[in-house]
Amino acid sequence: xxxxxxxxxxxxxQSAKTINAVESNAFLTTRIEAKLQQKPNANIPVRWVYxxxxxxxxxxxxxxxxxxxxxxxxxSNAMQQLVQEYGWTSNDLYxxxx
Amino acid sequence: MLxxxxxxxxxxxxxxxxxxxxxxxxxxxxxxxxxxxxxQDVFVDVYRKPEMFRGNASIxxxxxxxxxxxxxxxxxxxxxxxxxxxxxxxxxxxxxFHPGVQxxxxxxxxxxxxxxxxxxxxxxxxxxxxxxxxxxxxxxxEVMNVSLSSVESLIFRARQNLRKILSGMYxxxxxxxxxxxK
Numbered sequence: 001x002x003x004x005x006x007x008x009x010x011x012x013x014q015s016a017k018t019i020n021a022v023e024s025n026a027f028l029t030t031r032i033e034a035k036l037q038q039k040p041n042a043n044i045p046v047r048w049v050y051x052x053x054x055x056x057x058x059x060x061x062x063x064x065x066x067x068x069x070x071x072x073x074x075x076s077n078a079m080q081q082l083v084q085e086y087g088w089t090s091n092d093l094y095x096x097x098x
Numbered sequence: 099m100l101x102x103x104x105x106x107x108x109x110x111x112x113x114x115x116x117x118x119x120x121x122x123x124x125x126x127x128x129x130x131x132x133x134x135x136x137x138q139d140v141f142v143d144v145y146r147k148p149e150m151f152r153g154n155a156s157i158x159x160x161x162x163x164x165x166x167x168x169x170x171x172x173x174x175x176x177x178x179x180x181x182x183x184x185x186x187x188x189x190x191x192x193x194x195f196h197p198g199v200q201x202x203x204x205x206x207x208x209x210x211x212x213x214x215x216x217x218x219x220x221x222x223x224x225x226x227x228x229x230x231x232x233x234x235x236x237x238x239x240e241v242m243n244v245s246l247s248s249v250e251s252l253i254f255r256a257r258q259n260l261r262k263i264l265s266g267m268y269x270x271x272x273x274x275x276x277x278x279x280k
Contacts, residue, residue, distance in 0.1 A: 012207075019230060020199075022196075029109055029113070
């Protein structure tokens with residue numbers, strides 16, 4: 001035997017069958033014709049917008065990573081070159097080697 | 099293939115099918131103004147792309163398919179908008195009073211529509227087509243482009259989920275009535 005709650009749920013679900021059809025707006029045809037007069041919207045699906053943003057962020061991230069690595073590498077290379085050219089093999093710049 | 103030779107043919111087509119389209123969209127989106135907009139969009143699509151109707155299903159099935167797809171897209175856009183900012187219709191009432199519901203069933207129908215909103219899209223679609231539009235499983239499978247067994251499974255799961263959701267919505271005053279009787 002069903003309890004009151006189950007009976008209530010059954011009645012709610014059954015109410016789906018009792019919904020009568022309603023008349024649509026009398027001016028529907030006029031509005032459709034008005035919409036057809038307008039130029040069609042270039043509706044870009046939202047998914048494509050998100051995908052483009054994600055791809056651009058990835059490209060930007062890759063560019064930034066490459067730029068940072070290049071800067072660090074080129075700075076250290078330049079430093080090594082300078083050291084070699086001037087023969088600065090020790091840290092003591094002020095020593096009197098003469 | 100559909101061919102609208104002149105305006106009067108298209109107007110007759112709209113007149114023949116507008117109520118069917120509007121009613122199914124209204125049950126899906128639960129908002130009269132939105133349903134009217136979407137119904138217009140359905141017929142605009144039909145007029146602009148009649149070649150999309152390939153004749154392998156009835157015109158009604160095809161219209162149902164366009165109407166359901168546009169309704170689902172609309173519901174998804176609404177949800178996304180509310181993630182990033184205020185909901186599109188801030189003044190939209192939380193409860194939906196379908197104009198076609200008889201007075202004695204109004205309260206229960208409100209609970210039903212509230213519960214339906216919590217279903218996954220496919221189950222929602224199958225439920226509306228089956229229980230509210232009274233389409234056969236075969237017709238639903240054609241509209242949704244899924245197998246018959248998928249339709250059965252979707253409707254079964256929709257019913258189960260609705261029972262679970264409604265169980266949590268059981269009104270307090272009913273509970274109190276029972277406690278008082280005890």
